[in-house]
Amino acid sequence: QVQLQQSGAELVKPGSSVKISCKASGYTFTSYDMHWIKQQPGNGLEWIGWIYPGNGNTKYNQKFNGKATLTADKSSSTAYMQLSSLTSEDSAVYFCARTEGPNWFAYWGQGTLVTVSS
Amino acid sequence: DTVLTQSPALAVSPGERVSISCRASEGVNSYMHWYQQKPGQQPKLLIYKASNLASGVPARFSGSGSGTDFTLTIDPVEADDTATYFCQQSWNDPRTFGGGTKLELK
Numbered sequence: 001q002v003q004l005q006q007s008g009a010e011l012v013k014p015g016s017s018v019k020i021s022c023k024a025s026g027y028t029f030t031s032y033d034m035h036w037i038k039q040q041p042g043n044g045l046e047w048i049g050w051i052y053p054g055n056g057n058t059k060y061n062q063k064f065n066g067k068a069t070l071t072a073d074k075s076s077s078t079a080y081m082q083l084s085s086l087t088s089e090d091s092a093v094y095f096c097a098r099t100e101g102p103n104w105f106a107y108w109g110q111g112t113l114v115t116v117s118s
Numbered sequence: 119d120t121v122l123t124q125s126p127a128l129a130v131s132p133g134e135r136v137s138i139s140c141r142a143s144e145g146v147n148s149y150m151h152w153y154q155q156k157p158g159q160q161p162k163l164l165i166y167k168a169s170n171l172a173s174g175v176p177a178r179f180s181g182s183g184s185g186t187d188f189t190l191t192i193d194p195v196e197a198d199d200t201a202t203y204f205c206q207q208s209w210n211d212p213r214t215f216g217g218g219t220k221l222e223l224k
Contacts, residue, residue, distance in 0.1 A: 047212055101208075103208035104151040104166040105151070108160035108162070
């Protein structure tokens with residue numbers, strides 16, 4: 001069965017960067033886009049972008065250009081998202097999600113809480 | 119960006135029928151999807167492409183609509199349906215989500 005296992009919670013300082021991971025299993029990692037989605041406390045969901053691990057192609061929501069960088073390691077079936085120049089506005093839960101279709105998010109990781117605080 | 123508008127909250131009694139609406143600021147064809155999220159959990163896909171039931175989802179859930187107006191219906195509502203429901207469109211770039219409708223049971 002498809003599983004997406006994300007890395008643990010992070011407490012980071014303003015101005016720093018953080019890299020979170022999403023390890024995929026149960027399917028061919030290189031054949032499906034991996035998406036990343038942000039959820040701030042009490043707020044809705046924002047789509048950040050996707051990476052196609054098969055060739056490394058990426059697409060970003062313009063709002064997150066320069067903030068998020070998506071990469072993938074085919075050897076370990078792991079997708080990564082690095083967030084840079086962190087501010088309090090980046091404090092959120094971040095989910096990885098795999099599509100079907102390829103339009104709807106059929107599989108989700110459990111989420112990674114990033115807290116930006118000095 | 120395509121804005122998806124949902125009513126913030128609804129309260130219903132178990133056994134009743136509830137309809138949750140989602141209105142798009144521009145047409146999204148039939149590319150509207152619905153998710154259920156319980157506190158502390160990741161969202162779960164319920165309906166894809168407006169009216170298709172996702173695998174393993176009870177037939178009490180159904181979806182309808184096209185263009186700009188969409189509805190998720192739960193009939194009958196059960197206690198376990200207490201959650202926040204989000205719509206999401208994938209027709210226009212970037213993909214966007216509604217603000218969510220919190221469903222509470224009386």
